[in-house]
Amino acid sequence: MELVIGSGNPAKIAAVNDVFTEDEVFSRDVPSLVSSQPFSDEETRKGAINRAAGSLKANSADIGIGLEGGVMYVEDDLYLCNWGALITRDHVSFTAAGARILLPKEIEHELKIGNELGDVMDGYAKRENVRKKEGAVGIFTNDRISRKAMFAHVVKLLHGQWEYWQQG
Numbered sequence: 001m002e003l004v005i006g007s008g009n010p011a012k013i014a015a016v017n018d019v020f021t022e023d024e025v026f027s028r029d030v031p032s033l034v035s036s037q038p039f040s041d042e043e044t045r046k047g048a049i050n051r052a053a054g055s056l057k058a059n060s061a062d063i064g065i066g067l068e069g070g071v072m073y074v075e076d077d078l079y080l081c082n083w084g085a086l087i088t089r090d091h092v093s094f095t096a097a098g099a100r101i102l103l104p105k106e107i108e109h110e111l112k113i114g115n116e117l118g119d120v121m122d123g124y125a126k127r128e129n130v131r132k133k134e135g136a137v138g139i140f141t142n143d144r145i146s147r148k149a150m151f152a153h154v155v156k157l158l159h160g161q162w163e164y165w166q167q168g
């Protein structure tokens, strides 16, 4: 089977490869059609769905996958949130959300003034390309859960739902 992931981000591509080990995985950097820093569950989920749909248009694969990172408020606290979508060539779609962790107030401030989390994290952690490697989730969990591992969990949720649906 052929899959296409709607991102050029290596952490996202590796997450799909980790779960769909028997399949051929392509990647296409397609637009999420939401803001570059989604600020709610709704917007982040929509970005994942748009990327899955867009990747199927850009490639002839059987399945398109979209993974999107964002942030969302619970009362006054800002959390990292993550969403995934899997869409088949026949337009059957599945969605799932990943881990959430609380972000420090200083990160919240940077995002509120318009900075993207990926850029903020590089400055905060004094590392480079955090978004393509351990991610904010890796930094704030002391490298125990990487961005790839977190997204692999989302992809597993998608894979499982699709398998369950296939069994009728």
Ligand SMILES: O=P(O)(O)OP(=O)(O)OP(=O)(O)OC[C@H]1O[C@@H](n2cnc3c(O)ncnc32)[C@H](O)[C@@H]1O
Residues within 6 Å of the ligand: 006, 007, 008, 009, 012, 036, 037, 038, 067, 068, 069, 070, 080, 116, 117, 118, 119, 121, 130, 131, 132, 134, 135, 136, 137, 138, 147
């Ligand atoms: O190439 P794409 O697929 O767009 O990869 P991306 O790293 O930009 O990832 P998203 O668009 O899904 O994430 C939206 C924003 O949130 C940032 N972000 C989300 N989760 C992150 C994480 O765990 N670590 C670092 N940045 C993160 C990301 O860099 C963007 O600024």
Ligand SMILES: [Mg+2]
Residues within 6 Å of the ligand: 036
């Ligand atoms: Mg992005």
